[in-house]
Every structure is written in C-alpha cells, then in structure tokens.
C-alpha cells in the first residue's frame with residue numbers, strides 16, 4: 001500500500017491534487033515546524049487531471065499549518081467580557097440546542113442564522129442545509145462564497161438557465177485568445193496561470209488580453225494590457241461588442257439558433273462607440289480596437305474572471321456582459337472557448353451544488369421555485385411546506401439583522417468575518433450586539449473568536465474525509481490522513497449531532513461521510529450537476545471525476561477521459577456542447593446593460609479609488625498562512641501601491657506611512673510608489689486583520705453596497721483620501 005494519501009489543496013478554487021505522507025517515515029529533527037511539531041510531507045499528485053502534479057507555495061507548505069494555534073475543546077462564556085471556560089461536548093450541545101429551541105418557539109426560525117464557508121467539504125455543506133433549511137425551516141444559511149462568486153452564479157443562471165462554469169482547464173491549452181478580466185490569475189490561481197502562460201509562451205500566435213487597473217504579474221505577460229478605470233468594465237465590454245458588430249465578426253447562425261434577446265442588447269451597444277468608450281475607460285482607441293480585433297479574429301476565445309468582476313454592485317451585469325461577447329461570436333461549447341469564472345475557494349463549487357447560499361437548495365435548485373422545494377422536501381422526508389419559500393438572509397443581511405435585532409443566534413463556521421466583511425467597524429459593532437454567537441473553527445484565536453459566546457473545535461484538512469469540487473467541476477475525494485487533534489470534530493458531525501438532539505434523529509442517522517455523500521448525490525439526479533454516478537468508493541478507486549456524472553456513466557471518469565467534446569453535455573468536458581441551454585426555450589439569453597459605474601465614485605473629498613486583492617503566498621485572512629514562516633517572509637507586511645505622479649503631488653516617498661480614510665473608517669500602510677498602479681487608484685492587500693498588524697485592515701475602508709441580483713458586496717472599490725504621515 002502506498003505511503004501517500006491522496007487529497008486536495010484546501011486553499012483556492014484551482015483544486016490541485018496533493019499526496020501526503022506521514023512525518024515519521026522521512027523526517028529527522030529538522031523537519032518540524034516552529035512549535036516543534038513534526039511536519040507531514042506534501043507533494044503534487046501527478047495523476048490529478050486538474051493540476052498534473054503542480055502546486056504553488058501555499059499547497060506546498062500547507063502541512064505546516066496543521067498543528068499551530070488549534071482550538072482543541074468546546075468553550076463557552078455568558079458574555080463577551082468574560083473569559084472562556086472549557087466544557088464537554090455534551091454540555092456545549094445542550095447549551096446550543098436549548099438556545100435554538102427557545103428562539104425557534106419564541107421568535108421563529110428566521111431568527112436563527114448560519115454563516116458557512118467555501119472551506120467546507122460538500123458533506124459539511126449538505127448537512128448544514130438539511131439542518132437549517134429542512135429541519136429548522138430557516139433559509140438563513142449563507143456562506144463566505146457570497147463575497148466571492150455569487151455574481152458568477154446569478155450571471156450563469158440568468159444567461160444559461162443554470163449555474164455551472166461551462167469550460168474546463170484543458171481549454172487553457174486549446175484557445176487562440178485568452179481574455180482575462182478582473183483576475184490576477186498569476187497570484188490568485190497560480191496553477192491555472194502556469195498552464196496558460198506556458199502554452200501562451202510556446203504558441204506566439206495565441207493572444208492574451210488582461211483587463212485590470214493594476215499592472216499585475218498576470219498583466220506582465222499579456223500581449224495587451226487594458227488598465228481601465230475601476231468600474232468601467234461594462235463600458236469596455238460593450239465597446240468591444242460595438243466593434244465586433246461594426247466589423248461583422250458576429251456569428252448570426254449561432255445567434256439565430258441558440259440565443260434570445262439580441263435586439264435589446266444590440267440597442268445598448270449602439271451607444272458605446274470607441275471614442276466614448278476609450279475616454280470613459282481611460283485607454284486608447286487603438287488598444288480598444290486591438291482587443292476587439294484579437295477577439296474577432298480568433299477561432300477560439302476563452303474568457304476568465306474572478307473577484308474583480310464578481311465583487312461589484314453590478315457584478316451580475318458584468319458577468320452577463322462577458323457572456324454576451326461569447327454568445328454574439330459563437331464562442332461557447334467548443335474546445336478552447338467559453339466564459340470561465342474562477343472560483344476563489346476550494347469548495348465554492350461544492351457549496352453551489354449542495355445549495356450553500358441563502359437562495360439555493362441542493363442540486364442547483366432555488367428556494368423560490370415551488371417544485372424545487374417539493375422535490376427536496378420529498379427526498380428529505382419532510383412534510384410539504386416545511387421549506388420556507390423565502391430566500392434567507394445573505395452574509396451582509398446577517399450583519400444588518402444583528403443591528404435591527406432580527407437575528408438572535410448566529411452560528412459562524414470556518415470563516416473569519418471580523419476581517420473579511422465590508423465596513424468592518426460597522427460589522428464589528430453588529431457582532432458585539434449578537435445575543436448568541438457560536439464560532440466553529442479549527443483555529444484559535446482568530447479575529448472573530450473575540451465575538452463568540454461558544455467556541456466549537458472543528459477538524460480541518462487531512463482530519464476528515466469528504467469531497468470538494470474545483471472550478472472546472474472536477475470532484476475529488478479528500479481523504480483523512482490523521483486524527484483530529486484532541487476533541488475536534490468534523491463540521492458535518494457537529495451539525496448532525498445538534499440535529500439529533502433537536503429531535504431529528506431519523507434525518508441524521510449517518511455513520512460516516514460516505515453515507516452523507518450518498519444521500520446528497522440522490523438530490524442531484526436529473527439536475528444540471530447530476531452526480532448520481534459518484535460515491536466515495538468510486539472516487540477513491542477511479543480518482544477525481546468531472547460532473548455531470550449520472551449513474552449511467554459509472555465506470556468511467558466521465559468528462560475526465562471519456563466522451564470528449566463531441567458528446568453531448570452528459571459526458572462532455574464542456575457543458576453546452578449540444579448548444580441547448582437550461583432556459584425554458586433552450587436558448588441562452590443576452591443581457592442588455594448600460595454601465596452604472598462604481599457605487600462610490602471618487603469626488604473632491606475622497607479623490608482616489610481604493611482597490612484591493614490577494615498576494616501570491618497569503619490566503620484570505622491569514623488564519624493558516626500567517627503561521628507559515630516561508631510565506632510570512634515572502635510577504636512580511638501590508639503596503640499601499642500608489643502611482644509616482646500621485647505620490648509626487650502628495651509629497652509621498654517609498655515606505656512612508658499613509659493614512660487612508662474612507663467615509664467609514666481608516667487604516668495606515670507604508671507606501672510602495674510604483675507605476676504598476678494607474679494614477680488615481682491605489683491598491684492594498686486584503687490579508688491583514690487585527691491579529692497580524694495594527695490598523696491595516698482593507699475592509700475598514702470598503703462599503704457593503706451590493707449587486708441587486710447576486711447580493712454580492714462591492715468589496716473591490718471605494719473612494720478614499722490619502723494623508724501622508
């Protein structure tokens with residue numbers, strides 16, 4: 001038997017396969033972390049179809065985070081000014097269930113909320129949905145994925161009738177033109193970028209366009225970098241469409257056969273001639289024309305995007321406007337082409353499949369649809385009408401719900417909202433008001449643990465077996481290779497035990513996570529994300545498998561090896577190869593949008609646009625990576641990027657501290673004077689919470705204005721003033 005256990009990197013949505021072996025077999029005294037714990041050995045899994053053995057620094061060093069600052073025991077306190085006291089699981093469960101019962105029967109189930117995470121395995125997500133939406137009758141389950149990719153979800157649903165990125169990573173090496181917008185792929189999705197950059201380097205005819213206000217490492221290797229003004233994405237996309245139309249690069253046969261609503265869109269793009277668009281975006285007409293020509297002349301165009309598009313008050317409109325370009329040129333459903341959203345978290349996709357947002361139900365269903373609710377109620381054995389028809393509270397709604405006392409119990413798991421939510425001062429004040437907060441996490445302390453009444457120790461990566469789905473719909477079994485420390489338990493086990501103690505014994509009889517997964521896949525039958533051919537045993541013996549993978553595909557790795565793009569979307573690597581969509585008439589819908597710009601544009605009082613993002617080594621709020629020496633050396637401190645022209649106007653020099661003020665809060669950072677950022681815009685990394693630096697929280701500055709469709713906040717941009725210190 002191999003000494004290596006196969007699993008998946010638990011950081012980003014690329015979903016790289018890893019192999020892990022125990023420390024005792026290879027280490028001597030040197031192979032220990034700074035706290036003296038032996039370090040497990042990690043290497044890339046060459047057999048994993050998505051990553052083929054590659055890993056970035058985060059994946060390579062993940063094992064170093066396993067034993068540091070772990071939460072080992074349940075702890076409770078009556079109020080936030082008290083110290084925590086250790087309790088047994090039995091006592092913790094009793095406290096939680098009594099509180100839930102009281103609230104349920106006095107204020108109603110809508111006063112209960114759970115805020116989960118793209119770090120969950122699918123089994124954790126699924127059991128949380130069954131508990132909250134099924135048994136308790138509250139749709140108030142949302143995940144930090146709301147802050148990450150919910151605009152991609154709503155964009156896909158509105159354009160195609162169903163969620164699900166239609167592309168696969170193989171398209172990276174089959175395209176003629178890669179159009180990257182709002183994504184610093186080189187730092188945030190490094191292995192996807194490696195594949196694309198290698199292919200681009202080898203094939204000089206292949207074009208790469210990068211749209212980003214910063215000259216990022218991604219933009220460095222592009223053939224064309226469009227450093228547009230923040231908030232002008234729709235202007236640019238409509239401007240490219242205008243030129244594609246003018247130069248007759250459109251695919252009328254595809255549009256006639258497969259799409260609807262083109263006339264409304266054509267009317268919109270008429271108003272985006274190159275002179276207007278170039279001025280609005282702050283780019284040259286020549287560059288705009290080059291972008292349109294690259295797109296129009298390429299046989300296969302692949303667009304990639306992530307948070308720069310999704311985290312916007314017009315996020316859904318941006319996603320649909322990207323999709324429009326594919327629809328008008330027939331660039332979908334064939335190798336090397338399609339609109340491809342890159343998910344931020346390792347299992348954001350699994351969360352979507354399991355219904356892990358406030359408006360969703362398992363199997364790509366939505367709570368507003370009576371038939372969907374009835375199907376889930378039947379499969380869960382609930383009485384008709386048990387699932388509420390109203391979408392629940394989203395991430396930000398939970399904060400406002402605490403403010404107006406609509407929320408009586410907030411259960412936070414595997415996420416750190418005291419750093420990652422917008423408008424942090426307001427967020428923290430709201431968390432202080434919470435009558436009862438349960439915080440379930442692998443680590444302690446985090447910034448959020450300060451706001452908890454109950455702490456529950458969770459098992460993490462390597463300590464529980466479960467499934468995750470990456471950005472290209474490849475499902476991987478992440479196998480446990482060690483025991484959880486002390487009293488930590490898998491998230492799904494904690495939810496299930498609470499369910500049983502609340503009286504739902506029949507609903508939570510699972511002996512292990514394989515049984516949970518087996519029940520979950522039944523809910524995907526005949527749905528766009530059909531996974532009825534998958535099980536833990538199948539994934540273990542046959543390896544990572546792409547969905548759709550219905551029962552009849554058992555015995556193959558489905559899209560991973562069989563079918564190819566010639567077969568219909570049941571077994572093809574790409575969705576929509578048969579060019580029928582999930583809308584009622586089978587046609588993809590054009591979305592017609594005029595640009596609205598930023599929710600908070602700059603003005604004379606707040607003259608700069610602040611944008612933010614990730615760095616290559618760190619992950620989100622540093623709960624893991626802040627404890628890894630190599631990564632901390634790579635990125636020792638936060639900073640603010642400012643263009644030399646702006647720095648000169650304000651008499652700012654390199655490394656000088658700048659106080660950054662928005663209408664909501666302030667922070668301070670040492671200056672990095674660089675031409676990588678456009679004049680008028682400044683950039684800060686989003687990783688530093690109060691545990692890691694004083695007053696360097698990017699979200700102290702951001703605002704919660706959200707996209708009306710996806711309800712995703714515009715974390716990417718706000719107006720600020722700069723004061724040299």
Ligand code: SF4
Nearest residue numbers: 009011012016056059
């Ligand atoms: Fe992990 Fe993402 Fe790096 Fe792959 S690219 S090793 S999934 S962080």
